[in-house]
Amino acid sequence: MFVNNGTGKEQSAGPFRRGSAHDFALQEGLWYNAPVARALGRAWIREFHRGRHQGGPTMDTSKASEASDDLFQGKLLRLAAAREEDAAHMARWSEDSGYMRGLDTDYARPRPEREFSPESYGQAAGPNSLEFRLRTLEDDRLVGFVALHTIEWNNRAAMLAIGIGEPDYRGKGYGTDALRLILRYAFDELNLERVGLDVIANNQAAIRAYERVGFRREGAMRRAVLRDGQAHDRLIMGILREEWSRGLA
């Protein structure tokens, strides 16, 4: 994959290309047994590596077949491209003020469908953002989005944003699944070193989900968000590649 880095020149998204399980193992400096690795894939190698860091190869190989080798597919969700028909759903989500207030620190407002069309997203996003739509594996239903934005290719760093827009799908593990998918994408495919985010300190669901997949609290912008006459801190969180690949995620 090539990206435009904003200078008008195209460059590779990183020095490594995602190749065979063998390339992956070499890149990560991992134990590698070709026939086994070919059979079990990258996910198994990573789990083996995590086990080693935690005191020995602990992965239950009977579960290896459960670990998806598909970069786009989690346990409940998959990363999907935008479709025209998504816009109506996303506009409907924007009419939920609680959802919009959790999403970011901007003033909440219902947004028209046109702001969610694939074209307007593509234009606004530019080369330093990647957004995926989240669709259920069970019935291909659109339930949210996840994005890497403000990608700094020189620093191998990006910011993360996520929303499970369908209220019935919150609090059921979909957010965690999406976070694991996007972190794997950020570190395995884009070869980033860091993913960061900020979150309003009263957003307990989001903070819990981020900590669950390995994000650490790094600091806070004090009293940065004013809502209903109350000031809230804006927490800064981040996860590094090494933390993620050690299995802390």
Ligand SMILES: CC(C)(COP(=O)(O)OP(=O)(O)OC[C@H]1O[C@@H](n2cnc3c(N)ncnc32)[C@H](O)[C@@H]1OP(=O)(O)O)[C@@H](O)C(=O)NCCC(=O)NCCS
């Ligand atoms: C934040 C969000 C992405 C989390 O996704 P989710 O699918 O609801 O979360 P999960 O079901 O995967 O749960 C993750 C953890 O958060 C906890 N959690 C979920 N909802 C919670 C709530 N309302 N209050 C406290 N904890 C909550 C879960 O118990 C779980 O922790 P556990 O594993 O220790 O039990 C989702 O709720 C959302 O989109 N919210 C609205 C938009 C938003 O706030 N986006 C984040 C902007 S920074």
